[in-house]
Amino acid sequence: MGKAKISLIEKIATAMRIIPKLADEGTPQLMQPGVQTKPFPLSAYPPVDKWDDWEELDPGAWPALKKRKYSIVPTTCFNCESACGLLAYVDKEDHTVRKLEGNPLHPGSRGRNCAKGPATKNQLDDPDRILYPLKRAGKRGEGKWERITWEQALKEVGGKIAASFDAGRQNNVVYHVGRPGHEGYANRVLQGWGIDGHNSHTTVCSAGARHGYSLWMKSDRPSPDHANARVILLVSAHLESGHYFNPHAQRIMEGVANGAKLVTLDPRLSNTASMSDLWIPTQPGSEAAVF
Numbered sequence: 001m002g003k004a005k006i007s008l009i010e011k012i013a014t015a016m017r018i019i020p021k022l023a024d025e026g027t028p029q030l031m032q033p034g035v036q037t038k039p040f041p042l043s044a045y046p047p048v049d050k051w052d053d054w055e056e057l058d059p060g061a062w063p064a065l066k067k068r069k070y071s072i073v074p075t076t077c078f079n080c081e082s083a084c085g086l087l088a089y090v091d092k093e094d095h096t097v098r099k100l101e102g103n104p105l106h107p108g109s110r111g112r113n114c115a116k117g118p119a120t121k122n123q124l125d126d127p128d129r130i131l132y133p134l135k136r137a138g139k140r141g142e143g144k145w146e147r148i149t150w151e152q153a154l155k156e157v158g159g160k161i162a163a164s165f166d167a168g169r170q171n172n173v174v175y176h177v178g179r180p181g182h183e184g185y186a187n188r189v190l191q192g193w194g195i196d197g198h199n200s201h202t203t204v205c206s207a208g209a210r211h212g213y214s215l216w217m218k219s220d221r222p223s224p225d226h227a228n229a230r231v232i233l234l235v236s237a238h239l240e241s242g243h244y245f246n247p248h249a250q251r252i253m254e255g256v257a258n259g260a261k262l263v264t265l266d267p268r269l270s271n272t273a274s275m276s277d278l279w280i281p282t283q284p285g286s287e288a289a290v291f
């Protein structure tokens with residue numbers, strides 16, 4: 001089987017280093033679908049031209065050699081704001097998602113994900129997923145809920161917000177979102193309404209980093225050119241365990257592979273600190289004084 005043709009857009013993206021060289025990454029042109037009876041070159045992903053109709057053995061059926069047919073559908077992980085690319089393997093028989101893997105053609109994540117990406121399947125299958133609006137039917141904490149329609153939910157919530165506005169009590173309203181992927185839109189709406197009540201997962205999780213970024217770079221989620229940097233400074237950031245953006249982490253590793261010096265400020269000798277050119281073991285909270 002020959003190599004898949006590289007498109008003009010892919011060539012430009014490769015030249016701009018937005019995506020890796022496709023041939024170097026071993027894009028999935030070499031793997032054949034179905035049961036392999038002869039040795040074949042290893043490949044990390046099914047070839048793109050087979051995504052509509054991909055066939056492979058069901059590992060759960062082992063030792064029986066049961067084939068399954070899939071549509072492979074590109075999608076996005078939203079377990080953090082990196083929004084890495086994923087491929088959903090949709091079973092052609094029952095249309096369920098059987099597994100999720102990294103999307104090698106995603107320009108940010110390039111097929112590499114943290115463990116949370118493929119684990120998205122747990123969310124799809126979670127029996128406790130909330131599939132429709134629920135209204136508390138008992139006392140707070142009693143755990144009693146009744147199903148209501150979307151219309152009722154919007155009417156009740158909208159009615160309470162409107163009543164607060166009418167009474168001039170904007171600060172009665174708090175907006176909480178799990179994963180803010182709206183890029184500031186909801187904030188602007190809230191500010192337009194005179195509400196200072198935005199809260200999210202990242203209000204706690206990355207507030208320190210974002211505050212620092214905002215002060216330093218006027219943007220709370222910048223994308224520095226790590227791969228071409230000469231020096232990379234990490235402040236309590238650990239590539240192997242908890243770096244906020246996986247696409248950044250992989251480019252920091254590229255930068256180091258290209259000769260960049262890695263400096264890590266961290267009270268802890270993390271794995272990343274141990275691999276750094278310079279580890280500055282700060283006292284917790286003293287980093288600002290070091291700067």
Ligand code: SF4
Binds near residue numbers: 080
């Ligand atoms: S870094 Fe992990 S959790 Fe975040 S978007 Fe990528 S795969 Fe998902």
